Structures are given as structure tokens and as C-alpha cells.
Amino acid sequence: GSHMTTSSRYKTELCRTYSESGRCRYGAKCQFAHGLGELRQANRHPKYKTELCHKFKLQGRCPYGSRCHFIHNPTED
Ligand SMILES: [Zn+2]
Ligand SMILES: [Zn+2]
Structure with missing residues (x-):
């Protein structure tokens, strides 16, 4: 079986x-x-790097840096 x-x-x-x-x-x-x-x-977070980081988009920086679950630079793969 x-x-x-x-x-x-x-x-x-x-x-x-x-x-x-x-x-x-x-x-x-x-x-x-x-x-x-x-x-x-x-x-990983289910939305890991599938959405743009609002913090980074608005402020140009994000306290999570490279550990952030969201996309900081859309051209970065
Ligand atoms: Zn194997
Ligand atoms: Zn971020």
C-alpha cells in the first residue's frame, strides 16, 4: 500500500x-x-517581500533594514 x-x-x-x-x-x-x-x-512571513514597505516608501528608511518583510528596493531581487 x-x-x-x-x-x-x-x-x-x-x-x-x-x-x-x-x-x-x-x-x-x-x-x-x-x-x-x-x-x-x-x-518566512507569508507576504515576505511581496509588498512594498510603506515605511521605507514614505520615509526613505526603515528600522528593520534588510530584515524587513517588505520590499525596500523594487529593483533588488
Ligand atoms: Zn535528499
Ligand atoms: Zn521595511
Whole structure:
């Protein structure tokens, strides 16, 4: 039979095996991310860097700096 392997931590952490050796025997079924492109950002604010920071926009600065959850510079990726 089949069993659920999906956990809340699914692809939220980089695969240690893959990052150390460049491969992993679990392949596509691995619970962990094989590279940053697969990494889910579960620990981040749901709107992380999806909206412009109002503080920065109005005042030109923001006390959170680079830790801010909002976009300061739209051209910055
Ligand atoms: Zn893996
Ligand atoms: Zn900000």
C-alpha cells in the first residue's frame, strides 16, 4: 500500500546528503530540498517581500533594514 510521506517540514530544509555529496538516493521522493530552487520558505512571513514597505516608501528608511518583510528596493531581487 501507499503511505503518506509528506510532513510539515517537507522541503523546508536542504538535504544534507545532497548538499554534501551532490546526490541523494531518495531522488525526487526525498523529504528535503535538493537545491535552493526546491526549498520552501515555510519559516518566512507569508507576504515576505511581496509588498512594498510603506515605511521605507514614505520615509526613505526603515528600522528593520534588510530584515524587513517588505520590499525596500523594487529593483533588488
Ligand atoms: Zn535528499
Ligand atoms: Zn521595511
